[in-house]
Amino acid sequence: MSEDDSILRTVGLTKHFGNIVAVEDVDFSLREGEVMALVGDNGAGKSTLIKALCGVHQPTSGDIYVRGEAVSFEDYGDARQKGIETVYQDLALAEQQTVAANVFLGHEPIRSDFLGRYLGIVDKAAMRERATESLDRVQIPVDPGAKVRDLSGGQQQAVAVARALQSDPDILILDEPTSALSIEGARNVLRVIDDLREQGLSIILISHNIRQVLAIADRISVLAQGRLTGVRDADSASRDEIISLMMGADDEEDVEEFDLSTSEEGAPA
Numbered sequence: 453m454s455e456d457d458s459i460l461r462t463v464g465l466t467k468h469f470g471n472i473v474a475v476e477d478v479d480f481s482l483r484e485g486e487v488m489a490l491v492g493d494n495g496a497g498k499s500t501l502i503k504a505l506c507g508v509h510q511p512t513s514g515d516i517y518v519r520g521e522a523v524s525f526e527d528y529g530d531a532r533q534k535g536i537e538t539v540y541q542d543l544a545l546a547e548q549q550t551v552a553a554n555v556f557l558g559h560e561p562i563r564s565d566f567l568g569r570y571l572g573i574v575d576k577a578a579m580r581e582r583a584t585e586s587l588d589r590v591q592i593p594v595d596p597g598a599k600v601r602d603l604s605g606g607q608q609q610a611v612a613v614a615r616a617l618q619s620d621p622d623i624l625i626l627d628e629p630t631s632a633l634s635i636e637g638a639r640n641v642l643r644v645i646d647d648l649r650e651q652g653l654s655i656i657l658i659s660h661n662i663r664q665v666l667a668i669a670d671r672i673s674v675l676a677q678g679r680l681t682g683v684r685d686a687d688s689a690s691r692d693e694i695i696s697l698m699m700g701a702d703d704e705e706d707v708e709e710f711d712l713s714t715s716e717e718g719a720p721a
């Protein structure tokens with residue numbers, strides 16, 4: 453059993469790729485209903501950690517617990533069964549297809565006859581209706597019949613989140629959801645994250661944008677060179693403190709010299 457009431461937790465999680473130490477001895481936890489930001493410089497191990505949490509990578513060692521139960525994910529489907537969904541940075545949307553088709557990509561509702569027998573025909577009316585319901589949850593007005601290629605970056609992100617919500621997850625992992633967006637698009641996505649927390653989801657938010665993270669997250673976990681260097685409450689943490697932890701340092705010396713490779717634009721006003 454895990455020792456606390458986290459909805460998701462790792463103990464000693466380690467992932468090596470040959471000689472490369474991507475994640476080393478990480479004790480990470482996500483509480484029910486919180487937004488936990490995961491920050492770190494390029495190569496710090498953020499993607500590797502979340503890929504272990506959603507079944508893409510098998511850990512070299514260490515344990516993962518969902519609601520206190522030790523789990524072992526062979527693949528993405530195993531993690532989904534435990535209520536974990538991930539929206540990757542590249543979104544993997546079919547841009548030529550409609551919003552509704554994208555929300556259901558691969559698991560479209562099929563029409564059935566009056567005896568409940570499946571007819572092998574995609575039920576487009578049901579698809580639009582259920583897509584509208586999911587899009588309502590992310591509260592970004594998008595026409596389910598619009599082509600994805602005609603949407604803004606923020607709207608596309610919302611479609612990808614709406615698709616992830618189809619399996620009714622408890623835990624949502626968002627990989628850099630605002631990195632490619634305009635300031636307005638980023639604000640909208642942060643509003644979506646806030647709404648989803650209100651709806652009870654527990655969220656892991658990977659981000660390079662410390663100002664955004666301080667504004668939206670409840671807590672912040674910092675990785676540096678594969679190790680967890682600190683966990684802070686967003687309310688009381690400072691930007692310098694987080695940057696210092698990203699450098700793997702315990703103090704705040706030399707923070708000014710640290711090269712923040714990603715723009716900090718898009719933070720809410």
Ligand SMILES: Nc1ncnc2c1ncn2[C@@H]1O[C@H](COP(=O)(O)OP(=O)(O)OP(=O)(O)O)[C@@H](O)[C@H]1O
Nearest residue numbers: 469472473474492493494495496497498499500501
């Ligand atoms: N499949 C892989 N094979 C070999 N090495 C890998 C693999 N995936 C990640 N790594 C290495 O593991 C380390 C951590 O990478 P990871 O992508 O997890 O970092 P990150 O914090 O997500 O970085 P970024 O912000 O650039 O995406 C890096 O040294 C990376 O080169």
